[in-house]
């Protein structure tokens with residue numbers, strides 16, 4: 001099975017959101033990755049719930065919502081109502097991660113845990129069997145268009161081993177700086193989903209770029 005691709009709408013032209021979403025509908029993308037930034041957990045603000053609702057009105061692909069926010073528990077219901085099919089929260093923002101994951105599942109969404117570049121994959125050992133996805137940050141969260149952090153490779157290798165050993169169903173999503181140069185190595189090491197923002201939306205032929213990422 002080929003890798004799944006989740007273009008990040010953060011890199012889209014927000015003045016033409018409808019046509020950007022329609023372009024993704026026609027593409028081979030598997031998800032639309034939706035980055036929510038609160039200006040507190042990360043040093044940038046993206047957009048909020050009404051924009052997610054607007055994307056959902058046109059999207060024919062499931063929304064993969066990445067919450068880079070403090071106190072995500074307060075907003076899970078709202079993002080689910082807005083159309084999120086996958087909701088990922090940051091381990092660094094969740095002191096009661098197990099409870100947060102239960103809450104996401106009780107809303108009928110898939111639950112993901114995102115980890116920052118400095119967070120060791122071992123921090124996931126006690127939650128791995130309860131989650132559907134690990135969103136491994138390969139840049140410091142907060143901005144699109146950053147350079148891929150090479151240390152990610154060995155984290156993917158380790159995480160894949162942990163997943164296989166524990167019998168977890170969790171998929172590995174790589175988020176940040178993904179392009180055609182690092183994609184094949186990431187896939188080889190065990191990545192299941194590649195998020196790509198700038199690489200897709202800054203491309204002259206985004207449909208072709210998405211299709212090439214899928215290999």
Ligand code: DX5
Nearest residue numbers: 141142144145176177197198
């Ligand atoms: C970073 C976001 C990423 C970002 C990816 O904070 O979580 O999803 O949009 O964008 P690129 O592919 O441009 O690094």
Ligand code: ZN
Nearest residue numbers: 033035066175
């Ligand atoms: Zn993201």
